[in-house]
Amino acid sequence: MDQKDERWFDKYHPYLVMVLIALFAGGIGGMLGYHGAMHEKVSQERLCAINLTSSDGAIVVGIFEDVKRSMVHIESSRTNISGIKHPFPINGTGSGFVIEFNGSRYILTNEHVITEADDLRVTLFDGTRVEAELLGSDPMTDIAVIRAELPDYIPPLTLGDSDRILPGQLAIAIGNPYALDNTITLGIISGLDRTITTESGYTVHGVIQTDAAINPGNSGGPLLNARGEVIGINSAIMPFAEGIGFAIPINTAKNVSSEIIKHGKVIRPWIGITGVDLTPELAKMAGVDLDGGVLIVDVFEGGPADEAGLRGSGSHLGEENFEPGDIIIGFDGKQIRTMDELINAILQHEVGDEVEIVYIRDGTRMKADVRLMERPGGI
Known part of the structure; x- marks a missing residue:
């Protein structure tokens, strides 16, 4: 290095050090930025729901244009x-x-x-x-x-994963309320794992709650996420409550629709009873010291419970001479406190499975082996 080069190095040495430090820090920052970008990508949908800007509006417009043909x-x-x-x-x-x-x-x-x-x-x-x-x-x-018979230009929608949604994420409902075709409403996922009663009187668990407006005629339309994927089927509103709508999770719909397409129906296991939750009042009437269980009201003749010897109530609930039926407190090793718990336990099995039911009859704990049958249509 000659004298001229030494003077140049002495003059710019501090700046070279700063540049090297900056490059080093930039490399670390780049790695951190990469991980940050990945996190941002994962969180993008949630941020979209919280920070609705004009560009987010363009996203919704694009989604609508993509899905309206379906x-x-x-x-x-x-x-x-x-x-x-x-x-x-x-x-x-x-x-x-x-x-x-x-x-x-x-x-x-x-x-x-x-x-x-x-x-x-x-x-x-x-x-x-x-x-x-x-x-x-x-x-x-x-x-x-x-x-x-659908024309070739009608595409199917992309089905998402309703098990991965979170409260606060964007929710887009599309339907035909009051015969107004292709109406779109915007909101968020307000809650998860709600329970509703269908118009047929059945209880559905795991339902999605949204504040995206759902009106008569919206029923059956899709609830979409920020990627345009279906996460639910718009199903119901809470009467006299503004901003509370419900959608059946798309994962439930996937399972049910595949059964319908393959078999024309959904095949479910069945034990052949009607029952009610054992309340403190019913426990007192039945003369038992229990804080939960399912009181059998009726047993279907020829059904699994009937063949296993279980009994229903001998008279109507509330009558003075009420004769309680058997009280189910266990199913396949699980404690049973409510009718919903019993139904969920049954649905974990398949037709033909043999399970052990624990029940109380006249104050005595008893057991029975029950072979599950296919649930008849219309029940």
């Missing part, structure tokens, strides 16, 4: 003959959307949209009307599958 307007009619001398048709309306299963396209909707329908018609996004037929329905989950 939306359908469902019209149903049934004949009302109860107590009427001259029967007349009752028309219903709702929403649905196209899905794909094993290379074929179907329409997914709510069971209560098509219940008891004699005739089904589907209107596509471009106004085309086609006849449709009910492939099968499941009142226990309020899900139905419709089959129709």
Whole structure:
């Protein structure tokens, strides 16, 4: 190094050190930035729900443009003959959307949209009307599958994973409320694992709560996330409560719809009883010291419980000479405190499984082996 070079080095040495430090720090920062970007990518949907800007609005517009071709307007009619001398048709309306299963396209909707329908018609996004037929329905989950001849230009929607959603994430509801085709409303996931009662009287667990407006006619339409994936089926609103809507999780719909498409119905195990939660009042009437259980009200003749020797109540609840039936307190090694717990325990099994039921009869603890049968239709 000559004298000139030494003078240059002495002059710029401090700056070279700073540059090297900056490059080193930048490398570390780059690595941290990479991990931060990955975290940001994972959190993007949640941030979108919290920080709705004009660009987020563009995202929603884009999603709507992508999915609107897969939306359908469902019209149903049934004949009302109860107590009427001259029967007349009752028309219903709702929403649905196209899905794909094993290379074929179907329409997914709510069971209560098509219940008891004699005739089904589907209107596509471009106004085309086609006849449709009910492939099968499941009142226990309020899900139905419709089959129709769909043009090739109608794509299926992408189904997401409802087990991965979180409160606060963006929620987009699309449907046909009050016959206003392709109406879109925006909100967030307000809560998870809610419980609702369907119009058929069944209890559905694990339901999604959203504040995206769901109105009559929205039923059967999709609830979407910020990627345009279906995370639920818009199903119900809470009467007289603003901003509280419910959707059946899409993971539930996947399982149920695949059963319907393959078998025309959902095959579920069944023990053949009707029962009620054992309340303190019922426990007192039955003369038992229990803080939970299922009191058997009726046993279906020829059903699994009947064949295993279980008994229902000998008289109606509340009657002075009330004779309590057996009280189920255990199922397949699990403690049973409510009817919901019993149903959930049964649904963990398959038709043909043999399970042990623990019950109380006349104050005595007893056991019975029960072989589960297929749940009959209409029960």
